[in-house]
Amino acid sequence: MVSRRKPSRSFASDNNAGVHPRVLRALERANVGHVVAYGDDLYTESAVGRFREQLGDDIEVFFVFSGTGANVLGLKAMTQPYHAVICAETAHINVDECGAPEKFTGCKLLTVPTTDGKLRAEDIKPLLHGIGVEHHVQPRIISISQATEMGTVYRPEEIKTLADFAHQRNLLLHVDGARLANAAVGLKARLRELTTDVGVDVLSFGGTKNGLMYGEAVVFFNRNLAADFKFIRKQGSHLASKMRFISVQFEALLTNDLWKKNAAHANRMAQILAQELAKIRPIEITQKVEANGVFAIVPQRYVPLLQKEYFFYVWNEAMSEVRLMTSFDTTEEDIQRFVRLVKKTVK
């Protein structure tokens, strides 16, 4: 692994990046005077207003500290402990949250194996048995990641199909949108076309991976589900006292399309990276590059050599498949240097 001692560039995750300068300036600007704690302030009101501009007036928005917090608390608002949450086997809630959903909601996760990280109605149907039978957990949520953990995206009509499928069966649709911005840019879609307009019930809207310092939003399109969310957030230890500092970050992100610019840049970097790697034998790109992640098979013997210089994760050891993430601050120079290193290494 690359030494932590020297400055370095990373493709490990979009959360290895720092904070966008505009976001940092917003934090500075908000640092004046006394402001009521816990969100009853004008900064928060304004940030929620920005969300309503993007997603429509008929929503409720709550800020929390982290993506796991957003997912877990959002799911809690939608479930009782005897419910089940259906998700892809690769879902962040299933593999990367240390069992936080089970611990906090009590629910079982029912997982679907996929090749591309995307759930399809056909794959969900076999899980919908034992409905009304007390021996079995009751499926209540379909949770999708947009973009997925495999760097792929759901098109609006795919989401609508899942939402309709869910609602016809008394299920709800949850979206882990840690990278919703990247998906929207990849699809050339407005945020609401991927959420409000296609039947999403609850959304985790990612900030940290798109240039914030910290902060995620839980957005309720189904306002009834939000009725008691403030208690869930507090009991879940995710009510920020100096809330204004989350709020102004989101305000900055949703102003002058910063969210879009950041995501577009990251996505473009991923495209370039994938194109360049695809030219190098024997590297093989394994997933469509639809957001800001590139998945590629890199023969096992080269991996540690590359990791000496760049952080990145091996995604699938058996296949020697690696994941390379780009971010708002990835530069073309980063990519060219990395690509040169790969070329040199595999020769």
Added chain:
Amino acid sequence: MVSRRKPSRSFASDNNAGVHPRVLRALERANVGHVVAYGDDLYTESAVGRFREQLGDDIEVFFVFSGTGANVLGLKAMTQPYHAVICAETAHINVDECGAPEKFTGCKLLTVPTTDGKLRAEDIKPLLHGIGVEHHVQPRIISISQATEMGTVYRPEEIKTLADFAHQRNLLLHVDGARLANAAVGLKARLRELTTDVGVDVLSFGGTKNGLMYGEAVVFFNRNLAADFKFIRKQGSHLASKMRFISVQFEALLTNDLWKKNAAHANRMAQILAQELAKIRPIEITQKVEANGVFAIVPQRYVPLLQKEYFFYVWNEAMSEVRLMTSFDTTEEDIQRFVRLVKKTVK
């Protein structure tokens, strides 16, 4: 209540203040390049080093987002669900965390009524019955707040007495130190004299109320208790991805005694405020002013008049007792203006 629309000063809570300029500059300085996420970085290593300078080498330190998070996760590391946590009736964990401790740990809180927010061994003894009897929750933790929610403090020997009392009975001592800095300054004590040296097992070390933007630390003096804490933190949704930005804040706070300067200022403001108010009939100061809180009886008819200009909370409606908190950025001018308003109002 004062309008949210106009700039204002507040005595509602030390978390109505903003961020100390040195902390903000530290955030800016840390915003360079890519850094491994989740705490395996030099900023975090360095910040933990600062804690060791203050509290000794034989500790483990973990950063979390919020004070409720620090308390709840620290308690989880010390308990099984059939344990009980003994605390003052006024403890933050008992009244201000929306049941987060019960929800996350499963434990019952056993509370002791106090006049000054301070637990004493004599008050705890009656709760230590049914030990080993399966019908009853098993007392396992004594949790104290330092400074207390009433603005009072425990002297080192008082803490040591409680720690010894606890350890002789197979209990552990937890300290909610959201305002530990204020207590230390009030007592002219070093931080370790209130913790390491007197037998504390686990500490929530407060940052946000002493000038940070966000971030608290869970400090383990009993390292065995920390063995699995990283899993508890992650499962509790409190693992920050861009951890460096919590770490550098603590680094700043623990550099050049910023923690002490901030707390000393807040405490001094509380002293002045209390002295001035004490001169005004019929205002009556109800608690010793040992940290940065002032408790005072203000006849009920004056309260809304004062609240039109300043945020503050009525602590005890029956007594018309109000709580006034000062912070690192409270100014003498703030106090003089408030005192003038009080004088004018009560005339």
Added chain:
Amino acid sequence: MVSRRKPSRSFASDNNAGVHPRVLRALERANVGHVVAYGDDLYTESAVGRFREQLGDDIEVFFVFSGTGANVLGLKAMTQPYHAVICAETAHINVDECGAPEKFTGCKLLTVPTTDGKLRAEDIKPLLHGIGVEHHVQPRIISISQATEMGTVYRPEEIKTLADFAHQRNLLLHVDGARLANAAVGLKARLRELTTDVGVDVLSFGGTKNGLMYGEAVVFFNRNLAADFKFIRKQGSHLASKMRFISVQFEALLTNDLWKKNAAHANRMAQILAQELAKIRPIEITQKVEANGVFAIVPQRYVPLLQKEYFFYVWNEAMSEVRLMTSFDTTEEDIQRFVRLVKKTVK
């Protein structure tokens, strides 16, 4: 303590008694052939019918194994984890269930000190603050024990007052009726006069302490609350596979007034016991004897001497107050022998 080796009689608890012969015969009669498991059987249908005869048609009834199970699962059906349950400090759910309510529901219990084990609206009012404020658990349940753990009872109008008080404030009334039969007999009231007719929402109806081998019932007067209870019961590990054997016990208990006869006998024994003890100086009866429990101060030095021959519990060590429970199978001979022993001992 009395040796476990020799046959003995006990005033420790009504659950030290065995099974009423009619209940045992019912178990034998039900032991024929194959019956669908988990309650979809005629025995269960019939037992539920008996409950409806007593309590009205508009109820839902579910059988569980134990009293703690009945309380915890009933409360779960009425609450979310950020709710609070208000109860007397002496309530079984507070002191005798090893924190099961907190663990399973996530709720905090808010307790009221009482002298006689009975909640009064006046005592509850001070707990109803912070409503709608996310920092505080939200009171949702008033839970009373009928008869109380102190052997006292609520008159129908007292229950109605509490139910009205609750419903006016969006709270619900839960009754731990482990000894409801004893209360009804003590009050010369029908079961429905203490429940259906006075606004109870959910009831734990006790069987084990009134002559069953095992089995308690959760009765919902508010059927909406029962909608998902079958899942709660199963997830709470309280769905009996051979359900018929709980059902027939309740069928027997609710047939030909067996519940009433058993309770009436136990209550009468308690009356006699109390009358006899009251004549003995320096024994002092401390609570009204309204059900099947007798509380009495017995000077500390006599207690171990008596306990050599009879099981019973010291209720309050400071006062040397003991609790003596009678049951459906306590005999007058048991009491006369015990009274003689007391007289001999205190002389």
Added chain:
Amino acid sequence: MVSRRKPSRSFASDNNAGVHPRVLRALERANVGHVVAYGDDLYTESAVGRFREQLGDDIEVFFVFSGTGANVLGLKAMTQPYHAVICAETAHINVDECGAPEKFTGCKLLTVPTTDGKLRAEDIKPLLHGIGVEHHVQPRIISISQATEMGTVYRPEEIKTLADFAHQRNLLLHVDGARLANAAVGLKARLRELTTDVGVDVLSFGGTKNGLMYGEAVVFFNRNLAADFKFIRKQGSHLASKMRFISVQFEALLTNDLWKKNAAHANRMAQILAQELAKIRPIEITQKVEANGVFAIVPQRYVPLLQKEYFFYVWNEAMSEVRLMTSFDTTEEDIQRFVRLVKKTVK
């Protein structure tokens, strides 16, 4: 489905049977006098002694009400909430307990698809990644069912291999032995050869499915794990007040080999049933018949016709595979009548 109105025989589950006469007589015999509640009695001491005769002195035994209770509480004693439990996809804890393990332990279940319900070390290895990494739940338990839900059994050496595999990796081996007796008889093994001697850590020992009215045992071969189990049992609402009535049932079951006789009979009935069905075209037996379950493909159109007369479950709708369970009281006549019906129906 067969009418509940008429007496009938069932192959739905071994828990549709009643209580073995010797068990019922034991219940009657125990119904004398007063006995200390909650297990501190001679009946319980004696029953635990019977377990020690079978399984060795170095065990701890606790009785609970139900099989789900035994599994969930046993797993709780072995885990922290950030642990994972590895089991077969078909495991009772995974599909038939309404998420009780997740709710009570907080743990995630990691499942392995199998054809015969049996876990193998090779299938477990891929789940043992991310050890020590806080993002991922930490595998801690391998849980097997003996006999499996598919009617198959683990040979002693297979269990030993799993136990060794587990212990080498700091995992523990849990056995859901709801049908351990059937497995032992099928393997002509003593109970300890399947447990004590091969490294099992914690066992759910089934009673209800082998002729008891109610009652299961949690057996700890690793006594350290039992240290606090009494609190877990009480907090889990599974401490029986009139414990003697569970204890005497187990005493009867473990006296004069009743457990073995009951299981041997059920197994023999399953053998006969399978042999007879195998002769009928187009019925096809799909699993080895090693305990008391028979799995068979019955063409879909015949299923409802058979279910009019006999309870049984369709196990796999896609394959039209049904499950037929025999019990201690299944008669050869039951089987012959059922086989005749099948023959008539498929003609």
